[in-house]
Amino acid sequence: MNRPSKYPNKLQVIEQVLAGMREGSSAFAACKAAGVPQSTFGRWVDEDVELAEEYARAREDLVERIAEETMAIADEPVGNTDSGATDSGAVAKQRLQVDTRKWMLSKLAPRKYGDRLELAGDPKNPITVARIERVIVNAKPDPDASDA
Numbered sequence: 001m002n003r004p005s006k007y008p009n010k011l012q013v014i015e016q017v018l019a020g021m022r023e024g025s026s027a028f029a030a031c032k033a034a035g036v037p038q039s040t041f042g043r044w045v046d047e048d049v050e051l052a053e054e055y056a057r058a059r060e061d062l063v064e065r066i067a068e069e070t071m072a073i074a075d076e077p078v079g080n081t082d083s084g085a086t087d088s089g090a091v092a093k094q095r096l097q098v099d100t101r102k103w104m105l106s107k108l109a110p111r112k113y114g115d116r117l118e119l120a121g122d123p124k125n126p127i128t129v130a131r132i133e134r135v136i137v138n139a140k141p142d143p144d145a146s147d148a
Helices: 010-022 027-034 038-047 049-075 088-108
Strands: none
Touching: 010 027, 010 038, 010 049, 027 038, 038 049, 049 088
């Protein structure tokens, strides 16, 4: 017999989590705001194909929002100190904010925002693929074998 659900308003909780992600919150933060453990929400996603598709779309929206936010931070003008010089602390903070978001994007969407790795050799010494086989040779004759 099934036990009663701890979340009678499960659909509302799901919508709240997905909306939070679309607005830029991580899945963890969105689950926390909705009052559901991320492990429970993850189980719901695993059990429901339609929810899994909605979650994937919400995650894509989250990634795009982070990308937009990264550009907005990078384009934001940096303030000056009282003497009129560029505020190096503000520049460092802005760089850290952009770098953190770039790193996050590379992990959330590696195909789109990750570093492209290309394996190539030197034109004069190209990479070659060699096949290595291991051959096992029985050095001791089998005493049970007959010498026909």
